[in-house]
Amino acid sequence: DLCPQLGITIPVGKDSLSMKTSWEDDEGKQSVTAPLSLIISAFAPVFDVRKTCTADIKPCAEGSTLLLIDLGQQKNRIGASALTQVYGQTGDVGPDLDDADLFKAFFVAVQQMIGEELLLAYHDRSDGGLITTLCEMAFAGRSGMHCDISGLGRDALSILFAEELGAVIQVSNLNISKVESLLAGQGVNGICHVLGQPVADESLTIIYKNNQVVSESIVDLRRAWSETTWQMQRLRDNPQCAQQEYDLLLNNEKPNLFSRLRFDTDEDIAAPYINRQRPRIAILREEGVNGQVEMAAAFERAAFTALDVHMSDILSGRVSLSEFQGIAACGGFSYGDVLGAGEGWAKSILYNPRAYDEFSAFFNRDDSFGLGICNGCQMMSNLYKLIPGAENWPRFVRNQSEQFEARVAMIEVLESNSLFMQGMAGSMMPVVVAHGEGLVEQRNASAEQLLEQQLACIRYVDADGDASEYYPLNPNGSELGLNGFSNDDGRFTIMMPHPERIFRSVQNSWQSKTWGEYGPWMRIFRNARKWID
Template structure:
């Protein structure tokens, strides 16, 4: 403003606004963990898969998702659940900006807190990298369009943590993000991630490792232009490609595999090349824009074996995998958590996709590892050697057992048991419809053209929060919705004369989405409904609720 108008409308010393902030002195010492390679003497592949699929960081998280309403606002284009079988494996969230356009926003998360036990900087870099690989399959455009929010959590003052925090901030703020051309305009911090208490006359401490949670967000022009982890077997011959940004490094330090065997490991994953990470994002963006991908899923917690299994769960299909182009150490190949992704393409586009990835410098990162097949069998080979074979349904139930047990503790056990049992039905057709009409036919058009829009009262009461999307739905169907609050009716400021019908919406007044509807209609029938011609239908509706 000073440069434009050549004046100073506000000219105050900062200490007047903020007070004199105290000077802080930090005595910082760098401490490094001496990790050790995994002791594999008691690890078998079969046992490792069983354990990792039960680890909360890897396992299904329906218990967290279904406790809330995923459709509030009516503008959620992509929630956690993917495909007809509603598997919670979505890489990112997508919302629309309005009810009458396809513009919107995409959001994703990234975090690798356990890695900070071995390498503070690597943990921070991986958080940024994971946020980008999660959001990559939504058509955004240039990488610079993405903005990041950083949530830092650290036990300030704990030996080694202050130096580690500085190392992590420098790694992403001064090195990785500038190299990628993206910024971190917002964020927050929690610097007291340590608690201390007295127990049996002893002082006990619990300290959380350094954690950086990155949220990536970006504007998108078409919310329909996204690819999910759902594998397709109805598009003819297909191919699965692994894009390994670790380029065979296969570090197992601080992985899910290490955790389930109560070990830490030595060398963790990392962002080894910022240029290749940027090239990965740009290549996926081009392929998404060209509609060249059938499915996409990033490689994260649990490693390649979990990535493939989650894609098979979403697609309700089997896998025929051959890892002959990868290292023969199957534990490190299947359970390393280096950045990357698995993509599915049709066979006729395979060479084009490989060429596109090569143009962005990823030729050495791409491996053709197999295909999705119909059926329930998941088969992994290395050349002619059978490495692992299991039914998809067995893996699915292992993956679901943790959420089932959590729901049994929190919710009605009978309901949790019923839901879990339904997942065992291999013949479940998933969500499907049998339409008796053509959804492409706009039946409201003739009435809209004649301006014959029935007036609709959208009844609103305390706790109602879905009235806007309800009005939008009726408006698209040819009605003229009007916001009608119960206080306006009770006070006589508004009358129902001239309305053809009304609708009551859901909310949270009475702890459930039907509560506000039931309460609002009861109040209406007892006070106002008796004075209208709508009373019989309102009374019947209330009785049903």
């Protein structure tokens, strides 16, 4: 009934609403009924990813207010909620969508607010209820809150834990009247309530009818919120890494993501070469590689002609690397990492005469360059005997956490010969990591020697900008935080993180307001174009 009222269709779904099997054995008739579940997949276009709103509480010079838009209209039904679940109950009446027209009006109003940039933060009320919504907003923004829920219902417990539809929004005090007028204009009346304000101290205080029902440290709440994950993680993963991540929650003073750049992201150092002949770069991939599209896009934006080259093209002789000035070996899982990350890919080169000769000739040219990212980094590190000046490159093995790591980490660019990193030394910025085998294992040189020889070009850092071996700031545990290297003359660079995934500012899950259209990692691709001329 709901979909026609909302004017939407369900493209695909899976239900387990009637899964039952019956049989008969020596003990008589038996049956098993699966738990009821319904999964509906839906999607919608996002016309401008810059017009989005995140849940983290934002600082606001003129002050801000937290508002609850209560689509449950104070029914506060707690049946089937997380609260009842932890007490082994199901409750009585569960929340529901009672008014489809109100829901549509709410959606349209929120879209208008986002379009007019009236919202500082937005978070839906769902699993765990209002208390969880507030906590998650506070955790994300590292902010305290002072709220009064006296006008939201008959008892504090149901107000805080009911999982009714609704949302909490943070609005500048200068825009509250605009938000209220916009809601009224859409027919959303009588369900927008003032909750309270963000506060500087790191505590969550909730008042109900002059009684303080919650008064807790944000740090303590976040530790409690994360404890179940920590307990499971220390049994499944490396317990030392699990403990380090859990203890990191005690530090709520400094942001884990920041931007300190020694260059201007708006400066396009490749601009003088746009109208010249575009150099050709081979975007290398193998079975299981999946990062070629982002890599090609980044080099195309830096005035290259990026061409898709599969290893089968080289092995068969259809394509020769002599046709290219650069190669970029992309990330993924070549051969499923069965022979070790990147090692199967490397051996397909080392033990095939045609491929061996092609790559050896390419690496020994004076005008060639190359970039290896993630799986491509692992592959190229195993070709160190073919690459002049790469004899001290390490290999990459299983992460110290014993898990695949997909997260955002902070990187410092080091002084090095890498042509990709020129003019960036000392800069610190976020980068995406996604690998299971990124831990550096030294071959012929120690981490200290790689630093002294300026062969290390990036390292993971903490909130103070110091090199970090602490998990998850250093997602794989590499010594001194080193996770990217260049050869002696700087023409070939390998690194485990993924700069090609975030060369545009909007591709980042967090971005600095000082960045323009392009993020800081676009500079490495422009550096490559500048190096050619």
